[in-house]
Amino acid sequence: MSKPAGMTGGFSRFRIDLGYDGTDFQGWAKQPGYRTVQGELLVALEKIFGPTEDDFGMRVGGRTDAGVHALGQVCHIDITPEQQKRLGRTPFGAVRLQSLLPSEIVVYAVAPAKPGFDARFSAIGRSYRYLIADGKSPRSPLSARYELWVHTELDVSEMKKAAKKLTGLRDFGAFCKPRAGATTIRDLKELRVTRFLDNIEVYLVADAFCHNMVRSLVGALIRVGEGKLSAEELSKLQLSAKRESKFKVISAHGLALTSIDYVPDELLGEQAEKTRRRRTTEEISV
Amino acid sequence: MSKPAGMTGGFSRFRIDLGYDGTDFQGWAKQPGYRTVQGELLVALEKIFGPTEDDFGMRVGGRTDAGVHALGQVCHIDITPEQQKRLGRTPFGAVRLQSLLPSEIVVYAVAPAKPGFDARFSAIGRSYRYLIADGKSPRSPLSARYELWVHTELDVSEMKKAAKKLTGLRDFGAFCKPRAGATTIRDLKELRVTRFLDNIEVYLVADAFCHNMVRSLVGALIRVGEGKLSAEELSKLQLSAKRESKFKVISAHGLALTSIDYVPDELLGEQAEKTRRRRTTEEISV
Numbered sequence: 001m002s003k004p005a006g007m008t009g010g011f012s013r014f015r016i017d018l019g020y021d022g023t024d025f026q027g028w029a030k031q032p033g034y035r036t037v038q039g040e041l042l043v044a045l046e047k048i049f050g051p052t053e054d055d056f057g058m059r060v061g062g063r064t065d066a067g068v069h070a071l072g073q074v075c076h077i078d079i080t081p082e083q084q085k086r087l088g089r090t091p092f093g094a095v096r097l098q099s100l101l102p103s104e105i106v107v108y109a110v111a112p113a114k115p116g117f118d119a120r121f122s123a124i125g126r127s128y129r130y131l132i133a134d135g136k137s138p139r140s141p142l143s144a145r146y147e148l149w150v151h152t153e154l155d156v157s158e159m160k161k162a163a164k165k166l167t168g169l170r171d172f173g174a175f176c177k178p179r180a181g182a183t184t185i186r187d188l189k190e191l192r193v194t195r196f197l198d199n200i201e202v203y204l205v206a207d208a209f210c211h212n213m214v215r216s217l218v219g220a221l222i223r224v225g226e227g228k229l230s231a232e233e234l235s236k237l238q239l240s241a242k243r244e245s246k247f248k249v250i251s252a253h254g255l256a257l258t259s260i261d262y263v264p265d266e267l268l269g270e271q272a273e274k275t276r277r278r279r280t281t282e283e284i285s286v
Numbered sequence: 287m288s289k290p291a292g293m294t295g296g297f298s299r300f301r302i303d304l305g306y307d308g309t310d311f312q313g314w315a316k317q318p319g320y321r322t323v324q325g326e327l328l329v330a331l332e333k334i335f336g337p338t339e340d341d342f343g344m345r346v347g348g349r350t351d352a353g354v355h356a357l358g359q360v361c362h363i364d365i366t367p368e369q370q371k372r373l374g375r376t377p378f379g380a381v382r383l384q385s386l387l388p389s390e391i392v393v394y395a396v397a398p399a400k401p402g403f404d405a406r407f408s409a410i411g412r413s414y415r416y417l418i419a420d421g422k423s424p425r426s427p428l429s430a431r432y433e434l435w436v437h438t439e440l441d442v443s444e445m446k447k448a449a450k451k452l453t454g455l456r457d458f459g460a461f462c463k464p465r466a467g468a469t470t471i472r473d474l475k476e477l478r479v480t481r482f483l484d485n486i487e488v489y490l491v492a493d494a495f496c497h498n499m500v501r502s503l504v505g506a507l508i509r510v511g512e513g514k515l516s517a518e519e520l521s522k523l524q525l526s527a528k529r530e531s532k533f534k535v536i537s538a539h540g541l542a543l544t545s546i547d548y549v550p551d552e553l554l555g556e557q558a559e560k561t562r563r564r565r566t567t568e569e570i571s572v
Contacts (some may be wrong), residue, residue, distance in 0.1 A: 019427040069428060106427040141305040141392040142355060142542070146428055256428070 011057075011078040013113040014092070016041075019071045021104040022146050023253065027066040028073075030055070037064075037105060041075070044100035048092060049083035056083075059120040061260030067252030069146065072127075072191040072259035079224050116260070116269025121276045125189065125205055125261035130218045131254050132200040134225070147199055148254035154225030156195050162224040162231035163191040163202075166217065166238055173241035175216035184241070193221065200225075203258075212249050219250040297364040299399040300378070302327075305357045305556075307390040309431050309539065313352040314359075316341070323391060326359070330386035334378060335369040342369075345406040347546030353538030355432065358413075358545035362405040367489075400479055402555025403548070407562045411475065411491055411547035416504045417540050418486040420511070432486055434540035440511030442481050448510045448517035449477040449488075452503065459527035461502035470496050470527070479507060486511075489544075498535045505536040 018041075030042060042055055049056070056077035064070055079092075089098055098107045116122070131147035133139060134154040146206035166188060173184040190205040202218050220237075223229040237247075263271040312320035316328060324344065331342055342363035346422075350356055365378075376382055384393045402408070417433035419425060420440040452474060459470040476491035488504050506523075509515040523533075549557040 019425075021430065041397045071426065071428070103430045104427060106425045106430065108425070132449075139305075139306045139392045139394070140357065141390060141430055144307065144356070144389045144392065 010081055012084065013076055013078050013117065014110055015113040015119065016075050016077065016097070016110050017108040018073050018075070018114055019069070019106045020069060020073070021145070022064060022067050022069040022256075023129075025066065027068065028060055028062075028064045028070075031112065037070075037073075038075075040101060040105060044097055045070050045077065046094065047100050047266075048087065049079060051084045052083075059118060061119045061123045062126050062257045064257055065252055069256040069257050071129075073257055074119045074123075074260045074262075076113055076117065078148075078206045094103075112178060114265045114268055116272060117265075118272040118276075119260070121272035122262050122268050123260045123275070124207060124263050124271065126208060126216050127190075127203070127205045127258045127261070129213065129256050129258045131200070131204040131256075132202070132218075132222065134200055137198045137200070143199075145253060146256070148222075148251055150222060150226075152226055154200060154222065155198060155227060156193055156225065158231060159193040159200075159202075159221045162234045163193050165231060165235040169270070171241040172210060172213055172217075172237065172238070173243060174238050175213045175220070175247060176210035176243070177212045178243055179211065182210070186210060186213070188200075203225070205261075208213065214255060215249045215252065215268070216247045218254075220247045220251065296367055299362055299403065301399040301405065302361050302363065302383070302396050303394040304359050304361070305392045305394065306355060306433070307361070308350060308353050308355040308542075310390065313353065313354065314346055314348075314350045314356075323356075323359075324361075325337045326387060326391060330383055330461075331363065333386055334373065334382065335365060336372045338369075345404060346356055348412050348543045351538055353541075355539075355542035357415075357542050358483060359543055360405045360546045360548075361405065362399055365523045400551045400554055401549075402558060404554075404558040404562075405546070407558035408548050409546050409553050409561070410493060410549050410557065411545075412494060413476075413489070413491045413544045413547070414495070414500050415542050415544045416488040416490070417542075418488070418504075418508065419484070419485055423484045423486070429485075431539060432542070434508075434537055436464040436508060436512075438512055439505055440486060440508065441513060442486060442511065444481055444513070444517060445486075445488075445507045445511045448507055448520050449479050451517060451521040453477045456524065456533060457527040458496060458499055458503075458524070459529060460524050460527070461499045461506070461533060462496035463498045464529055465497065468496070472499070477503070491547075492496050500541060501535045501538065502533045503534065504540075505555065506533045508536065509533075 020037050024035065028037045031041040045056055046052060054122055056079065058075055058077050061074040086238050092110065094107045094110045097110055132150055133147045134150045134152065136153045169187045171184055172186050176184045183203050186209065187207045190203060192203040194201050202221060204214055224231055224234055296361060310321065310370055312322050314323045316322050316325040329340055332338060342365065344363050347360040380393045380396045380397065381397055404459065418436055419433045420436045420438065422439045453476065455473045457470055459474050462470045465550050473493045478489040480487050488507060490500055506520055510517055510520055
């Protein structure tokens with residue numbers, strides 16, 4: 001049971017900006033019997049607003065998989081007038097919500113949503129960062145949870161070359177876990193590989209990513225960096241658009257959702273309706 | 287049972303450089319029933335060299351407390367000719383040792399120790415770093431394990447002033463957990479407070495630190511930063527040299543041992559004997 005985007009009739013919609021260390025979560029989406037980010041949020045929210053039957057109509061900008069971190073996640077909730085009454089004297093805000101959450105989840109801001117805002121359907125872009133430490137990088141035990149360790153030195157210039165060939169509006173079927181009825185066409189606006197400080201950073205921006213796409217793309221780029229696949233071969237495999245079993249989906253722990261980009265406020269409602277019509281049957285996740 | 291510093295008679299001494307995320311360890315020193323860094327190392331070493339009765343004569347440069355991290359820890363072990371024989375065909379080195387350890391412990395290097403080297407007694411300095419995020423710092427969920435979060439904005443210039451008054455060869459009894467027969471005189475060579483990137487970093491160097499000294503010093507500096515204690519008052523409390531219950535020993539998770547400094551190779555044996563004579567009955571730890 002979900003409410004229409006931009007609805008207001010008696011409900012108050014709140015936008016929640018947050019981040020988390022995904023290591024010890026089974027991803028964003030609540031699952032009975034598992035520790036998930038959404039699950040922890042719902043427990044905290046029920047302490048504030050009382051029981052919910054529809055998860056407060058929560059929707060999220062980027063559904064992250066198990067082990068994936070988030071620095072710039074966004075979700076929204078819809079609070080009924082009855083739930084509002086449960087608030088008590090302490091206002092509902094970032095400090096209150098934070099106080100009910102484990103320290104792995106950080107609430108940056110809680111604010112009434114702009115009219116027409118929908119955390120999922122108003123989004124026009126998702127950015128991710130994947131950190132790799134290769135044979136040239138120093139190893140820090142304080143980064144082990146957040147970067148993939150590769151033993152050989154990676155050829156970053158080859159990786160850059162390959163990355164260039166993959167950007168644009170394309171069919172990324174070679175990198176996606178197939179889902180019946182869902183398109184694998186995505187607009188990969190940016191795919192940047194840089195040696196940044198002591199690490200290699202792969203930075204990706206797309207309108208949305210299909211399932212496993214980020215980790216398959218980065219896995220393929222690593223193979224290029226290792227010299228096991230050329231930039232040209234990778235480009236050809238992409239063009240075939242058939243699920244490529246040779247691209248291993250690399251470990252989640254190097255990956256972080258860095259931001260969700262939204263349309264300007266005045267176009268919020270319009271964008272939400274547009275995306276909703278296009279994607280209702282699809283999952284937007286990595 | 288420990289062997290004299292610099293001994294060689296049949297033993298081979300190895301120097302091990304390592305780091306660790308201390309979050310899920312009950313500190314460095316092995317303790318039955320607890321997960322400790324030394325305990326994990328000994329389990330790994332026994333897989334390589336077979337059983338030990340004396341913990342391979344292991345000594346460490348900086349005994350860290352529960353929850354304290356290390357970026358530049360150093361220890362040594364003494365391997366008997368019989369144990370050497372157990373090595374098999376794979377040489378004893380960082381890669382082999384690492385393969386037997388959890389990823390929270392990172393082995394940087396394993397090498398035969400220089401003649402006269404003793405990880406504890408050849409050390410002339412220990413450096414620590416304490417990270418604080420205050421009201422001005424952004425909160426990142428990927429730093430939560432490694433920095434203390436303080437809600438107010440700290441007055442860094444007052445903290446710097448106070449830090450200046452505390453450096454030098456002094457009696458740090460006000461900051462130390464007392465131990466019978468042990469001196470609390472230490473040479474605090476550096477105590478630097480800087481706003482570094484988004485955090486406040488307190489950097490400390492001393493010949494050695496007595497128990498709880500780093501965390502009491504940083505706790506006192508935070509009180510200064512909060513305006514609850516003036517630099518002058520703090521200096522007076524230090525001069526009294528009596529254990530000050532008002533300095534709370536702040537959380538371990540913001541603290542990391544950054545390096546152990548050793549005398550130049552040619553003075554190694556001499557320094558070890560000197561320190562040993564002076565400190566045999568004391569614990570060097572934070």
